[in-house]
Amino acid sequence: MSEKAACTVIVGCQWGDEGKGKIVDVLAEEVDIVARYQGGANAGHTVRVKDDQFVLHQIPSGILHEGKRCLLGNGVVLDIERFFDEYDALRERGLDLEGRVGVSLRAHLLLPYHRLLDQASEDSAAEKIGTTGRGIGPAYEDKAGRRGVRVADLGNPERLAQRVGEAQEHICRRLEQAGRRTPEDLDRQIEGALTLGGRLFALASDTGREIADALEAGRRVLLEGAQGTALDLDHGTYPFVTSSNTTAAAAATGTGIGPTAIDAVVGVVKAYTTRVGEGPLPTALEPEMDDMLRRLGGEFGATTGRPRRCGWFDSVLTRFAAQINGLTGVAVTKLDVLDTLPELKVATAYRMPDGSVTDRFPADTWSLTGVEPVYESLPGWQAPTSGARRLEDLPKRARAYLDRIEELTGAPVEWVSVGTKRSQTIPVG
Ligand code: IMP
Secondary structure (H helix, E strand, O other): OOOOOOEEEEEEOOOOOOOHHHHHHHHHOOOOEEEEOOEOOOOOEEEEEOOEEEEEOOOOHHHHOOOOEEEEOOOEEEEHHHHHHHHHHHHHOOOOOOOOEEEEOOOEEEOHHHHHHHHHHHHHOOOOOOOOOOOHHHHHHHHHOOOOOEHHHHHOHHHHHHHHHHHHHHHHHHHHHOOOOOOOOHHHHHHHHHOOHHHHHOOEEOHHHHHHHHHHOOOOEEEEOOOOHHHOOOOOOOOOOOOOOOOOOHHHHOOOOOHHHOOEEEEEEEOOEEEOOOOOOOOEOOHHHHHHHHHHHOOEOOOOOOEOEEEOEEHHHHHHHHHHHOOOEEEEEOHHHHOOOOEEEEEEEEEOOOOOEEOOOOOOHHHHHOOEEEEEEEEOOOOOOOOOOOHHHOOHHHHHHHHHHHHHHOOOEEEEEOOOOOOOEEEOO
């Protein structure tokens, strides 16, 4: 994060799981507020602090730093039950959360019927997306369909009951169309979630105003994205995407500040590529190598436990991410996972099914299934990197790999992560 940047966005540049949680945790040290701008409990950030491991789904990773204010912006779909599971678990582990968590009055609520519809839609879909099953798609559908229930509605019981009733009716019709019976205890499930409404409402605020005031007062803010660029609803591998805009521009709409308030955008890229859920992964590895990298990198979903598919570094995608997000810098994570490999490949272009070669990320998702990556081969460094604390501590070949990532992506590498601990983060330059 540049010395002067008051407001920085942290965004994933691949298919999520790039290690944003750790980078946010490290950078949070230098800021006053950390705010999430989209997504919900589909995200899963694993952060290690000393010997403790924390998995966060909705609360920003900044919460692990004493005194930092953490906000959930209006762009988030907030699962109240999951939210308080997480909140209470953090408190039980000794964190002082008093006055530290705020939720936007404009954020939408994710209620039990959204999860039901998510699962039913996946089961009956001809083309499966492989969602996390957390109800994200249906909650954003309700938001766009103007049936959504917002945190602000919790302040008016009558209006809340009416809006929940309408949304529930709509979802039950959709469940019926999908051949599902509405569970008999659905009312009880919804009531259960809404009993936490008062507790949530007590945390509600105008988060956009709060961020704008903080910036005006010279304080620093980090806006934290979930998922990654290739899962963005507009720019990702549609329809195999999540249902929100994950990219940097959404940080403004999803928190309630103007785009000109953003000073820097740090893109997080893993030193290789992974994907969980359905959809194309152009640089996917052969099964044996795929297994090995998954094992080396511990590539299993933090939310669902699903194994992630692994691939070589794809610079066609990261260059596209640099463009869409307006990256001012890059954080490369999990470099140490590649320590033992004798040879590394980097995709520099795609050979399309019609034989043409392009270095642009194609809009037609189905053509991506048939592309053949054009690879460049780089020698592995075959030496441990997890003890490195400065760039100079890294083997020459590891630095050459980072230089190539920087060159192909088109944005300067500012951070390199070589392990799960905070101390295993190398500031560059
Ligand atoms: P949804 O966000 O649960 O609707 O899932 C849509 C797609 O995004 C699926 O392919 C999921 O696997 C993927 N996805 C959602 N959240 C994450 C995440 O935090 N990391 C990686 N993939 C995710």
